[in-house]
Amino acid sequence: MRNICSLLWGLGLLCWTTVPTLATEPTANIAPDEAETMRIGDPADDRVTIPISIGGKGPWHFVIDTGAQRTVISRDLADRLALARGGTVTVLGMAGPAQAETVALPQLGYGQSKVDDIEAPVLEGRHLGAAGLLGLDGLQSKRLLLDFRTGRMQIGRSRKMTSAGDLIVVEARRRHGQLILLDSRINGVAVSVILDTGTNISVGNMALKRKLLAKKRAPALQLASLTSVTGGTLTGEVGLLDDLRMGQVTLRDLAVLFADAPPFAELGLQDRPALLLGINALRVFDRVAIDFGTAKVDFLLPDLGAIDRARFAAAGGKPDMAFR
Numbered sequence: 001m002r003n004i005c006s007l008l009w010g011l012g013l014l015c016w017t018t019v020p021t022l023a024t025e026p027t028a029n030i031a032p033d034e035a036e037t038m039r040i041g042d043p044a045d046d047r048v049t050i051p052i053s054i055g056g057k058g059p060w061h062f063v064i065d066t067g068a069q070r071t072v073i074s075r076d077l078a079d080r081l082a083l084a085r086g087g088t089v090t091v092l093g094m095a096g097p098a099q100a101e102t103v104a105l106p107q108l109g110y111g112q113s114k115v116d117d118i119e120a121p122v123l124e125g126r127h128l129g130a131a132g133l134l135g136l137d138g139l140q141s142k143r144l145l146l147d148f149r150t151g152r153m154q155i156g157r158s159r160k161m162t163s164a165g166d167l168i169v170v171e172a173r174r175r176h177g178q179l180i181l182l183d184s185r186i187n188g189v190a191v192s193v194i195l196d197t198g199t200n201i202s203v204g205n206m207a208l209k210r211k212l213l214a215k216k217r218a219p220a221l222q223l224a225s226l227t228s229v230t231g232g233t234l235t236g237e238v239g240l241l242d243d244l245r246m247g248q249v250t251l252r253d254l255a256v257l258f259a260d261a262p263p264f265a266e267l268g269l270q271d272r273p274a275l276l277l278g279i280n281a282l283r284v285f286d287r288v289a290i291d292f293g294t295a296k297v298d299f300l301l302p303d304l305g306a307i308d309r310a311r312f313a314a315a316g317g318k319p320d321m322a323f324r
Contacts (some may be wrong), residue, residue, distance in 0.1 A: 047279050048146055048197055049130060050153065054081060055106040060131035064144065064153075065198025066290060067263075067276060068135035069177050071108065071118050072229070074125035077132065078103045091121050094203070094261050095232025108138055113155060115140070127231045133198060136177045136292070145289040146197070146282065149302070158293025163248065166301040170247035174295055175267055181297060184275075185245045186254075187217040192274040193246060194267075195290055195297060199278040201226070201238070204256045205264040208273035209237075217242075224257055234259050244275070249299050254281055 051059035060077060070091075073083075086102035100121040108115045115138050125131065145154040163169045172179035181193040186204075189211045196203075212218035219239035226234050236259025244251045256275065264270045282288050287300035 047129070047200060048153065050110050050134060052132065052134060053107075053109040054083075056109075057081065059110075062132040062134045063128070063130045063198055064146075065133040065135055065196075066139070066144070067178070067194070067196035067198045068133050069137065071105070071120045071135045071138045072123050072128065072133040073103060073105070073120045074128050074131050075122050076125045078120075078122050086119050089121055091123075091230060092262055092266055093228040093230035093232055094199075094226075094259075094263060095228035095230060095234040096262050098230040098232065100230075110134070110138075111155065113142075123229055124231060127227060127229050133229070139292060141293040143289060143291040143293065145287060145298075147287045148283050149286040158291050160294060161289070161291075161296065161298050168248045168299045168301065170249070170297050170299065172295045172297060177292075178267065179290065179292065179295055179297065180267075181246055183247050186273070186275065187212055187215075187242050189215065189217065189273055191244075192269055192272060193244075194274070194276050195282065195288070196276040197279050197282065197290075198229075199276055200280055202254060202256045202278040202281055203236075203261055203276040204258045205270060205274045206258065206260050207264075207269075207271055208275060209258040211273050219256075221258065226257065234261060236260075244277075244281075246299070249301070251281060251284065 047063045049061040049063050052062040053059045054073075054077075062071075065072075072091075083103035083105065086104055088099055088101055090097050091100050100123060102119045102121050105118040105120050106116075108118050118137055120132070139155070141158060142155050143158050145156075147153060161167070161169050170184075171182045173182060174180075178194050181195070184191050184193040186208065189208070191204075191208060209218065219241055221237035221239040224236060224238040226236075228234055234257075236257045238255060238257045241254045241256050242252065244254050261276075263276070264274055267274075284302070285299050286302045287298070289298040289300075291297065
């Protein structure tokens with residue numbers, strides 16, 4: 001058995017009825033990127049999926065998971081395709097480490113992109129909630145653009161962007177393949193923010209909770225338990241944060257689960273306030289582009305005159321109160 005630790009910290013759905021809101025005003029539209037475009041899937045838990053082919057067969061819908069270092073496949077699909085078995089690895093989920101077999105993916109394809117020689121851990125489909133997870137090994141140095149307004153995504157080459165009008169660019173630093181946003185604060189407390197498209201709800205570490213409590217800026221909390229993609233259970237306390245500022249963008253009423261989650265220690269962030277920003281928060285924007293090549297994240301603020309009301313209703317909120 002090889003001692004390979006891979007980060008796979010997706011969580012199951014937490015029912016929460018408040019959608020984060022924006023505290024900034026848009027001014028102009030930005031032209032869409034020139035890149036390969038695919039339609040975003042519509043899984044029940046609101047995460048983003050992409051059609052994936054394996055060895056020329058399929059496609060099957062995989063969740064795009066920027067919080068996972070490796071692509072993962074469900075046991076049912078691996079058995080159906082009779083994929084060659086590999087070794088056993090240790091994967092680190094939100095609820096802790098777990099052992100997983102691996103299989104060799106002969107070729108993974110999405111759109112016109114092909115990725116060869118991926119060794120994917122095998123997890124139970126009932127915990128994944130999909131046929132698999134597309135991790136950072138499948139995205140490599142690409143630019144992932146999620147267009148929530150049109151329901152499409154673009155995966156293409158890195159490109160240099162600057163803030164203009166309602167497009168806000170936030171710089172990040174790399175750590176273990178992840179992008180950690182710079183210049184971010186929660187209720188006035190400096191925080192390291194990681195965009196995690198595989199997690200439905202945002203997760204804060206205990207260092208963030210302690211800092212907020214010390215400054216008397218912590219929200220009211222209630223106990224909550226969630227299931228990790230590895231099948232383990234993560235228990236913590238959930239509450240609504242007043243604001244999260246990322247560069248020039250501020251989100252209001254952000255639902256966050258505070259928990260002693262192992263991935264923070266793996267990233268060396270256990271002693272500093274840190275947050276995994278989940279997909280439910282990202283869907284507030286018209287578009288979010290995560291550029292792993294330039295280490296920058298672009299947020300396109302929504303056009304208030306053309307809000308997709310069904311989009312916010314599906315997220316559990318009241319469209320009339322989506323922005324302020």
